[in-house]
Amino acid sequence: MSVKDKLQTMDYDPAFESRAAADAWLDGHKRRFGHFIGGKWLKPAKAQMLPSFAPATGEVLAEISVGTHAEVTAAVKAARAAEKDWAKTSGHKRAAYLRALARLIEKHAGVLAVLEALDNGKPIRETTNVDIPASVQHFDHHAGWAELIETEFPGHEPVGVAGQIVPWNFPLLMVAWKVAPALAAGNTVVLKPAEFTSLTALYFAELVMAAGLPDGVVNIVTGPGETGALLVEADVDKIAFTGSTEVGKLIRRRIAGTGKHLTLELGGKSPFIVFDDADLDAAADGLADAIWFNQGESCCAGSRLLVQEGIAERFLEKVKVRMAAIRIGHSLDKTVDMGAIVDPVQLERIKRMVAEGTADGAKVWHAPCGLPEDGCYYPPTLVTGAGTANILMQEEVFGPVLSVLTFRTQKEAVALANNSRYGLAASVWSETVSRALEVTAALKAGAVWVNGASMFDASVGFGGMRESGFGREGGREGMTAYLVPKAERKLKDLKADAAPAGSSNAKDIDAAVEATSGAQAAWASKAAAERGTALRRIAETLDARADEFVRKLEATGSGRKAAKAEVETTIRRLFTAAALADKFEGVVHTAPLRGVAFAMNEPFGVLGIACPPEASLLAPVTLAAHALAAGNATVLVPGAALVADLKGLFAGLPVSIVTGDPAASALLLARHGMVDALWSFAGDGAVQEAAAADNMKRTWMGMAKAWDWENGTLTSGKALMERATEVKNIWVPWGDQN
Secondary structure, eight states: OOHHHHHHHOOOOOOBOOOHHHHHHHHHTTTEEOOEETTEEOOOOSSOEEEEEOTTTOOEEEEEEOOOHHHHHHHHHHHHHHHHHHHHSOHHHHHHHHHHHHHHHHHTHHHHHHHHHHHHOOOHHHIIIIIHHHHHHHHHHHHHHHHTHHHHSTTEEEOOEEEEEOOSSSHHHHHHHHHHHHHHHTOEEEEEOOTTOOHHHHHHHHHHHHHTOOTTSEEEOOOSHHHHHHHHHSSOSEEEEESOHHHHHHHHHHHTTSOOEEEEEOOOOOEEEEOTTSOHHHHHHHHIIIIIGGGGOOTTOOOEEEEEGGGHHHHHHHHHHHHHTOOBOOTTBTTOSBOOOSOHHHHHHHHHHHHHHHHTTOEEEEOOOOOOSSSOOOOOEEEESOOTTSHHHHSOOOSSEEEEEEESSHHHHHHHHTOSSOOSEEEEEOSOHHHHHHHHHHOOOSEEEESOOSOOOTTSOBOOSGGGEEOOBSHHHHHHTTEEEHHHHTOOBOOOOOSOOOOOOHHHHHHHHHHHHHHHHHHHHSOHHHHHHHHHHHHHHHHHTHHHHHHHHHHTTOOHHHHHHHHHHHHHHHHHHHHHTTTSOOEEEOOSSSEEEEEEEEEOSEEEEEOOSSOTTHHHHHHHHHHHHTTOEEEEEOOSTTHHHHHHHTTTSSEEEOOSOHHHHHHHHHHOTTOOEEEEOSSOHHHHHHHHGGGTOEEEEOTTBOOOSSSHHHHSHHHHHHHTEEEEEEEEEOOSOO
16 A cells, blocks of 8 residues: 555544533533523523433433523513613723633633533534634623723713624624623613523633622523513513524514614525636635535525536536545544534434425435444535535535535526525635625625635624624624614604504505616616715705795794705705715624625615605605615605605606605505515504514614704714615735745
8 A cells, every 4th residue: 555545544533621610610510501690500400401412322411490580680680770870880990801711711721622522522623613702702801892882972972772683603702702792882681591501601701700700790691582571571681692583583673663772683595606727726725624514504605506508517626525524423522523423303403404395306415434333423414416505505404414405697686695584694605806805796695705705704703694684793883783873872762653554556566676676786886976066966955945845834823934944955965975985885804814804885785665644755855865875765654745746856866756645655665575675754653563574674763862953963974874784894815826
């Protein structure tokens, strides 16, 4: 046998990480854990306990308490009691606490890595090299935001008490993603870890005590999904949830109309696009990281491979060779590449979905990897021959299953990539930079990696589009999710309108949506300065016709002084929106990357606007102008006044103005599948918000507050542009030749 043959056939002996320290910690708690509330441990209940298994072997590691209504209420009460003092604590002092948590995680990295690997089933190499260091980085990074809070976010204050529900795939890292920005911004927290993987969150509670955080700032209540549902219902000011799209929709419907802030990081079916000019060896390695890292149990896993037809056979052979080399085994074995599936329930779900996809015509190839006899294991799997409607192409498997489609042209690749209800992440592989960036711009995804996959950093926001959720975690965008403008808190509540709802014609709404949808892409593709010019011309037209519009407002019952002020303010708002069209820019992040990571502000698409009864010229023009400046097309429902005049002002732009009752129209827009976002200042906000959950529309429900349309602090400028866009973060690595 040659040296080459020996190198290709030699195997590894197991190399297990010691679990002694983790076992000692578990034994110190008698392997039974209560909740962490108000800075103290509650004694474990005699009943209501859940076992926490090691998926690699089925061993019961410990038992965790099931949070009841009383315990969730106690945790929220403790957080509320600590809220005021923590919010008043200086940013500098909060930063010191966050840095202390970072140092403590570093100090306890060894035992945390072992606990995470045991409890979750992922390889110890991943917990040691990814999960724990990334958790440290998030606390350090957000300590920086706490230090700068007064200067970087003037005029803002903490949301209040944040209820946070984290998943089982990255347990401690998700704790860091949620807790660090919340504390940095001055919020207190009630955290509900996943029922399968609560142990590192409970260990984190001890680090909170060691860091000296005031009692009640961080509270941890364990339990199943029902405990999370209790937290959603509790007296919290915000819910931050990472998990499935189905549960995210339930949460959104449940809190509709409550005024609770919400961020959702949900499921994905991320495309991994390989063009014929890509570095195929690098792409094959990148694909392994994209789908088989963490056993494929990742919301941003590159589970849809789209490969150009001319190279498909050659590339898939490389992928199969890479798959066959994957080592699967016990999570504490430092020589394995893939560990165990988190729980038998998830393993059965993977098997069921693969069986359903196979019955629908898919062909399945399992990598010839040896699987341990005990534990929850599933081999790396390649699926070919599945149609675009196959469950394995459309739904998130959350396992090591890769589905393959071929394409011929770039246009087809983009169409296939966007043929999904999700929009979390994507990877684009091409050595032609113009092609890669053109495709990146066309993809509906919150994060796009060029010639790479699964790149993350605390300085770069992460989150989805479409049914992958909304809001961002990490970076500046992640901080804003835990802050609220002080001026918004001062808005007075409006009394509910007791008048019966009017009517609106569904056919008119359908026609308006269809018209604006067809025009939106062309409008968004225009140069931003060109959009600004169009809006500036409207402002100039209105300025020239100012006296005429003053008379029209007087005819609706406005006094002359008020009418004149409204027209003048409307003109200013148009000029403001026009100016912002090419000045509301993205940013370049300082991620640790030999390359560049940058954030782009992208329009939603079709934005429905149901206007308030007041400010019949100022409100609709302000809202539509900023929506247009951002690149959206709009369906505008202004009410009865000035409809013909508004149509004249916006003639030639992607604005469809619909007559009818704004409240009834808002509900139709909320239910419409082709409407991407809704701003509503009319009708029942709770009903509209619940309806908007069906396709996870972005919404601004303003009818419950008395918005000051004359004062543009909240209803003009950058604040409105932020409401009209969502952020796409793009990672572009450079070469290594310089």
